[in-house]
Amino acid sequence: MSEVRIAAEPRTEFGKGAARRARRAGKVPAVLYGHGTDPRHITLPGHDLMLALKTPNVLLRLDGVEGGDNLVLPKSVQRDAIKGFLEHVDLLVVKKGEKVSVEIWVTVTGEVAHGGVLNQELVQIEVLAEATHIPQGVEVDVTGLEAGAQISAGDLKLPEGAELATDPEALVVTIAAERTSEEGAGEEGEAAAAPAAE
Structure with a gap:
């Protein structure tokens, strides 16, 4: 610290x-x-x-x-x-020895599986930590995660001595499916084919 x-x-x-x-x-x-x-x-x-x-x-x-x-x-x-x-x-x-509420940074490491798109929902989380031992941040490894995967605050491995103060159900990371070029072209084609509202 x-x-x-x-x-x-x-x-x-x-x-x-x-x-x-x-x-x-x-x-x-x-x-x-x-x-x-x-x-x-x-x-x-x-x-x-x-x-x-x-x-x-x-x-x-x-x-x-x-x-x-x-x-x-x-x-x-x-x-x-x-x-x-x-x-x-x-x-x-x-x-010294007193716990305080602070916000620490969430750093994402690793690469998601092919076809997945990473969305970081929270860049900081709130923790309770000893005043003279406040952690700099927490890392979350997304290596190999596939589309549909989610990591919530309660899933994070916090530094020693830190307690989670953020809602454990709060989403930190979600992995969405990558949009293919065919999907994008199909949607545009449908919009063009739809008659204009009068």
Whole structure:
């Protein structure tokens, strides 16, 4: 599990104007919450935070936060829709040994049987995992699967220590039959032969 140290500063000014000033200074406004504590407002260095967030489910170790609650998980990241810069981040305080709910990527490996077409229905699934051992993702092998085959979330082999939080019946992968060129031509011919509705 990736852990990144990052410097945090308490935030004393609030509102849109204060947030804009912070962003102009290269800082990102953030809120720290969890474990029954009152939300705390801080700012984080924008460049360091942007680099850290390139890792999915990264743990941040905050320097400069009072009370010792300095291990956090980014839960909500707001970006500017046009320029893509970070506008605001919600951070969840976590403790070693505590389980948290996170989304992890599903990576498909292998080739389906000839005549089958792979459809990936879910690219992420939700799991419960220990805060300091969050898996990067889960792989699903589709080698040799034929048309009509399905893999649901409950069929996935999760990394050790992770529990499935997504509905186990949710489809992750389906294999459809490949359309032949004759089928496509036949349908087009039927449509052309049908009289136009008046």
